[in-house]
Amino acid sequence: MEKISYSRVWDLDKVFIGGSKSSQFLEHMNRLVALVNILESSIKSLITPLSINEVIKVVPLIENIATIRLYLSQANSFITCLLAENPRDQEAATLRGKVAQEESRFEKELSKVKKIFTYTKEDVWESMLETEKLQEYRFILNEWRENADKNLSEAEINLISDLMVDGYHAWGHFYNNLVSSINVNIQINGKEENLSVGQAINLRSHHNEEVRKEAHYVLESIWKEKEELFSKIINNIAGFRIQVNNKRGIKSILEDPLKKNRMKEKTLNTMWTVISKYKQPFSSYLERKAEMIDGTGMKAYNFWAPAIKSNRVITFEEAATLITEYFSQFGSELEGFVRKAFYEGWIETEDRPNKSAISFCAGFPLTGESRVFMTFNGTLLNMLTLVHELGHAFHNHAMKSVNGLNKRYPLSIAETASTFSEMIIFDAAMKKANSREEKIFILDEKLKRSVMNFMNIHSRFLFEQRFYKERNEGIVSANRLNQLMEESINEAYAGSLEQPSIYSWVWTPHYYITQSPFYNFPYTFGYLFALGIYAKAKEKGKDFEKDYLKLLRDSGSMSVEELVMKHLGEDITSEEFWEKGMELCVKDAEEFIELTSS
Incomplete structure (x- = not known):
């Protein structure tokens, strides 16, 4: 059989030829600018729809918004890929700024559209959504109308959008660049290796416990050294988010993420309630696996280690x-x-x-x-x-x-x-x-995935809840962030994880994704x-x-x-739905303990 070989490096030229110097991408950006200009002009003449006949003005506007979103997504994905493969690509960083500018212009105009829709009378609105051109967008348009910034003036909306580009989102980009710039020296098989953070984190599943342990503590020492800088980043991101929420009249820090996830708070609370009831089998799994590794409790640096030692390398x-x-x-x-x-x-x-x-x-x-x-x-x-x-x-x-x-x-x-x-x-x-x-x-x-979702992700959720509560009162120190992280891990893991990384708040990138609060x-x-x-x-x-x-x-x-x-015939606000999934995972834990009992 002929041996198949695949490239380990992706092909971005099929999207835009030439990387960060791509003339094709610049043409794409020119088209994006033109589309946003058209949107701005359209909105200047847009008035609150007062009758069903005015739907003819709304349809092309909606279609233009949909097209702009596709162009923005295409551009953002390309820049993200360029900066991932080479975080030092200055041309790509400059292009990211240009895309962010157009995205900010677009979001300003979209906010105006949403606000205009809130003034449309309910009967007119319902009639519009029944038309052939708009009925497929019923859910999205209703969502816009419901989530519009009714408490903000146009000037305030514009100011927030401008500040997001060079303030809020910039902190998230700074975090990614900072982590990507860090190099880690680790001893592997008697030889010192200079690794990226990503390569060092990959060592958490290394077959040699000493390598896992060293990688864990070397990274912890780096995070400790830079904790003040990272605490400034996370405090600034959270502080901006809190101020914007206050302006918008949003009282709960969970309100925005729940809306973005199109989820009821009752659904979220029910899910965590069921998970909290079923943690014991996973604590037992961690205890058994720890016995197999070194006869003591489960150390954080051993969690990703294979339960059965294997030197197999998968190409x-x-x-x-x-x-x-x-x-x-x-x-x-x-x-x-x-x-x-x-x-x-x-x-x-x-x-x-x-x-x-x-x-x-x-x-x-x-x-x-x-x-x-x-x-x-x-x-x-x-x-x-x-x-x-x-x-x-x-x-x-x-x-x-x-x-x-x-x-x-x-x-x-x-x-x-x-x-x-x-x-x-x-x-x-x-x-x-x-x-x-x-x-x-x-x-x-x-x-491992069950534990990550039921314990680790729960610890992230608890940490973020507690952090935002304290951040609402002022800056949260690096030392306090470490304490909150440790407390959240101990609670979420039900005390079954030893020597946890108290710097999880530093190296978990989800806390720094400015587009998505509570990405846990x-x-x-x-x-x-x-x-x-x-x-x-x-x-x-x-x-x-x-x-x-x-x-x-x-x-x-x-x-x-x-x-x-619609697709499963289940009510996810009830505990019964979540218990079905939990029971499947519990069976895995029980089978693991049974198979390892001898």
């Missing part, structure tokens, strides 16, 4: 072959998609210094493509990270046929497709396992939601792929409660 080609094979067992469209991603250079995995530490998937809606970024160094964890990001890319693929504004789905659903893809891999690998040791190895990897609970929601979907998939076999695609395509045009009711 990128092997990972690609396995992923394609396992995805083919689910459905032909997923198989065909992932083949295309590997063959056409959509994936950047090269293990090298001076690249971003953060894995991600970037969507390019205008060209119907995605790009996946990570550092691959031969572990099963790397393969699962790759699968996770390919799940995001498949969601983008599913949305290709969806019109305009309905392409944008909330983060809570974004994490569903990625988790669902991981389930496919785990299930297929478990079926192929020929020994007790293999089953233990696979169950361990699966349970969407992971847990997506994880449990994916379990429910996967249970349906196992019942129906390959026939389920069509249903799965329909669910993904609906993800941008309804609330999460409506989506689950």
Whole structure:
């Protein structure tokens, strides 16, 4: 059989030729500027719709807004990719500033549109949404109307938008550049290696405990050295967010993230209530695994270690072959998609210094493509990270046929497709396992994800809640941030994790994503939601792929409660829904303990 070889470096020229010096990209930006200019002109003559006849003025406006969003998404994804592969690319940083300027102009105009819609009488509004041109955007337009900044004047909206570019979002970009610029010296097999933060973090799954331990403490010392600088970044991001919320009349720090995730607070509270009731089996799993590693409690630096020692290295080609094979067992469209991603250079995995530490998937809606970024160094964890990001890319693929504004789905659903893809891999690998040791190895990897979602993500949620409560009263010191992190970890892990990283608030990038406050609970929601979907998939076999695609395509045009009711027939404000997923995970923990009992 001919050996297949894939590029470890992605191909961005298929999107825009020439990287940060691309003339094609500049043409794209000129078109974007022109579209925003047209929007500005249209809004100057726009008045509150007073009758159904005025829908003729609204339709082209909505279509232009949808087009601008696609152009912005295309541009932002390209810049994100350039700065991930080379954080020192100054031309790309300059282009990012230009994109941010146009995005700010666009958001100002969009805020005006939303506000104008709030003044439309209810009967006129309902009649407009029943027209052929607008009825498919009913959910989005109602969302705009409901979430409009009614308490802000146009001048205040403009000021906030301007400040976001060079203040708020700039802090998030500064954080990413700072982390990417850090180099780490670590002893591996008697030799000192100079690594990026991403490469050092990858050592958490190294088979040698001494390497894991050294990487953990070297990183902790770096974070300690720079804690004051990072505390300034997180305090400034949070302070800006709090001030804007106050201006908008938003009293709860969770109100905005819940709206962005199209989720009721009751749904979120019910989910955490059920998770808190089921933590003991996962504490027992951590205790058993710790016994297997060194006979003591679970140290934070041993969490990602394999339960069964294995020196096996998975090459990128092997990972690609396995992923394609396992995805083919689910459905032909997923198989065909992932083949295309590997063959056409959509994936950047090269293990090298001076690249971003953060894995991600970037969507390019205008060209119907995605790009996946990570550092691959031969572990099963790397393969699962790759699968996770390919799940995001498949969601983008599913949305290709969806019109305009309905392409944008909330983060809570974004994490569903990625988790669902991981389930496919785990299930297929478990079926192929020929020994007790293999089953233990696979169950361990699966349970790590349960612990991450039910304990680690919970600790992030608790930390962020407590941090914002204190930040509301003033600056929170680095020392206090460490205390809050430690308290949150101990509570979320039910005391089952020893020597935790009190600097998790520093190296967890989600706290610094300015577009998405509380980017934690969407992971847990997506994880449990994916379990429910996967249970349906196992019942129906390959026939389920069509249903799965329909669910993904609906993800941008309804609330999460409506989506689950429509496609699964379940009420996610009830504990019964969440308990079904939790029980599946508990069975994994019980099976792990049973298999390792001898």
